Amino acid sequence: MVADQGKIARMLKTARGQLDGILKMVEADRYCIDISQQVMATEALLNRVNREILKAHLEGCVKQAVTAEDRDEKIEELAATLDKILK
DSSP: OOSOHHHHHHHHHHHHHHHHHHHHHHHTTOOHHHHHHHHHHHHHHHHHHHHHHHHHHIIIIIHHHTTSTTHHHHHHHHHHHHHHHTO
16 A cells, blocks of 8 residues: 555544444434534544545556556556445
């Protein structure tokens, strides 16, 4: 992975902590809107992680593939990932 692994790991650990907090909120029967807001915050963080990873993929793997034989494969992989994200 070309992305800054330390940064990605920190962000994922933060998301894991947020999920643990959300679970505690559910178990404590907290107000639904409060739980929903925390879920949205966690989703936003995971989306930022995904953007970082995909940006690094573009700057690394795809850039290298532009001159390599596996260019079409890399473009198809990226297109399929974007399809999943945009659904």
